[in-house]
Amino acid sequence: MSRSLTPLNHANQAGKPRAAVRPTAPLLTAPALDYAYDGSFEGLLTVLFSIYDRKAAPNSIQPEGAVQGGLFTQPLLVETHEASAARVWEGLLHHMQEEARTRLFHAFLSEQADRELLIFRYVDLAMRSSQDIAENYTNDNVRRVAHLSQQMGREKHRMEAFVRFEKTSDELFHATIEPDFDVLPLIAPHFTKRYADQRWLIYDQRRHYGLYYDLHRTDIVQFEPDTAAPRRSGGVSATVLDEREPLFKVLWQTYFDHVNIPERKNIKLHRRHIPLRYWKYLSEKQPRETRFEPIRNKRPQP
Numbered sequence: 359m360s361r362s363l364t365p366l367n368h369a370n371q372a373g374k375p376r377a378a379v380r381p382t383a384p385l386l387t388a389p390a391l392d393y394a395y396d397g398s399f400e401g402l403l404t405v406l407f408s409i410y411d412r413k414a415a416p417n418s419i420q421p422e423g424a425v426q427g428g429l430f431t432q433p434l435l436v437e438t439h440e441a442s443a444a445r446v447w448e449g450l451l452h453h454m455q456e457e458a459r460t461r462l463f464h465a466f467l468s469e470q471a472d473r474e475l476l477i478f479r480y481v482d483l484a485m486r487s488s489q490d491i492a493e494n495y496t497n498d499n500v501r502r503v504a505h506l507s508q509q510m511g512r513e514k515h516r517m518e519a520f521v522r523f524e525k526t527s528d529e530l531f532h533a534t535i536e537p538d539f540d541v542l543p544l545i546a547p548h549f550t551k552r553y554a555d556q557r558w559l560i561y562d563q564r565r566h567y568g569l570y571y572d573l574h575r576t577d578i579v580q581f582e583p584d585t586a587a588p589r590r591s592g593g594v595s596a597t598v599l600d601e602r603e604p605l606f607k608v609l610w611q612t613y614f615d616h617v618n619i620p621e622r623k624n625i626k627l628h629r630r631h632i633p634l635r636y637w638k639y640l641s642e643k644q645p646r647e648t649r650f651e652p653i654r655n656k657r658p659q660p
Contacts, residue, residue, distance in 0.1 A: 359397035359421070361567060361578045363543045365463055366400055366444050381452055383485035388414040392433035397421035399466050402474055403443035405436045406481060419474035453484040458492040461507040467540040468506040476502060513537050514544045520636045521549070523558060531558040534639060542569050542578075550576045 391414045395401035405419055418433070425433050450459045462477050470476065479499045484491050495501045516537075523531040531553070542562055546569050549560065553571065561568035561581070570579045637643040 359423075360400070360438070361398065361543070361580075362400065363546045363569075363576065363578060365403075366440070366447055380488070381449075381485075383482065384410050384413055386410075386413050386415040388412055390415045390417045392417045392431065393419045394422050394425045394433040394435045395419070396438050397423065398438060399463065400440065400443040401436070401438040402466065402477065403446040404439045405474070406478060407439070407442040407446050408434075408436045409478065416475065416478060419478065450481065450484075453481075453487075454490060455492060458484075458490070461492075461503050464507040464510040464544075465503045467543065468510060469540055470506065473506075510539055510541065510544065513539050514541050516633075516636065517541050517545050518548050520632070520640060521545075521560060522639060522641050529557060531556055533558070533560045534563050535560060536563045536635075536639070538635075540565060542567070545569075546576050 386409070391412070393405050393408065393416050395405050402419070405416075409416060420433060422435065447459075450462070462480060465473055465477055465480075476499060480491075480503050483497065483499060491497065491500055492504075493500075495504065517535060521533045521535060523533045525531055540562070542560065542565075545560070549558065549569070550571055555573075557572055559568055559570045559579070566582065567578060567580045570577050632640075
């Protein structure tokens with residue numbers, strides 16, 4: 359499956375004026391079809407173009423690798439067409455605001471089982487409505503898309519806060535994550551801006567791809583699952599780490615221990631803000647290699 363950091367590999371055109379007249383969506387009068395695509399967001403946009411071009415509503419929209427054909431029918435495989443996808447993506451601004459269009463991209467990245475049909479229903483409703491539907495939460499599809507977008511926003515915020523880099527012997531800063539949703543395209547701008555002076559790689563262990571920044575640009579890099587190579591839990595192989603990395607880890611753990619206030623410990627609140635599933639990637643949550651000793655710098659009482 360091809361991936362891109364932003365839909366159609368173009369930056370979102372925020373602030374683009376909407377058309378004064380809302381075009382009318384064609385009626386879907388042809389027999390419904392099952393559609394298949396390559397699994398990319400551009401591929402799904404091409405499917406939406408094909409639906410209205412053929413005037414055939416979808417019975418199902420499935421990624422090519424997960425197609426489940428019927429006994430007598432096979433899904434129509436729609437090849438990704440960049441120009442058609444761009445036409446759909448830009449055309450959506452005639453029916454919805456930029457923020458609502460972004461929610462559709464978030465819904466796609468959520469990897470929900472029925473995300474394709476959900477996006478189609480949202481788009482079709484927007485195209486047939488005389489007014490903006492973004493706040494029409496009485497509609498189940500609008501409500502679900504908004505909820506998924508909120509979940510993606512929370513996961514994006516957590517990844518930006520909880521990513522911990524390790525330095526390798528070739529001066530590459532590496533981090534491994536395993537988010538609930540496919541958030542790498544959303545966190546790319548944050549890390550590109552914040553760590554613009556060093557090479558880094560953020561690897562999504564669940565989806566086997568990552569973000570690589572080479573001091574000039576950030577690209578998607580794909581990895582094949584490798585179960586043969588020995589790896590430490592939540593990180594790269596210890597054989598490729600910089601020799602000072604263990605010291606950096608100890609220093610960070612020492613800092614964390616000393617700024618902690620035991621008397622104000624609230625485990626329940628702590629787990630609410632930092633869920634357990636993230637702990638294996640946080641240096642401060644790993645077993646201590648040196649025993650913690652509090653700093654004894656208080657003056658004795660007279």
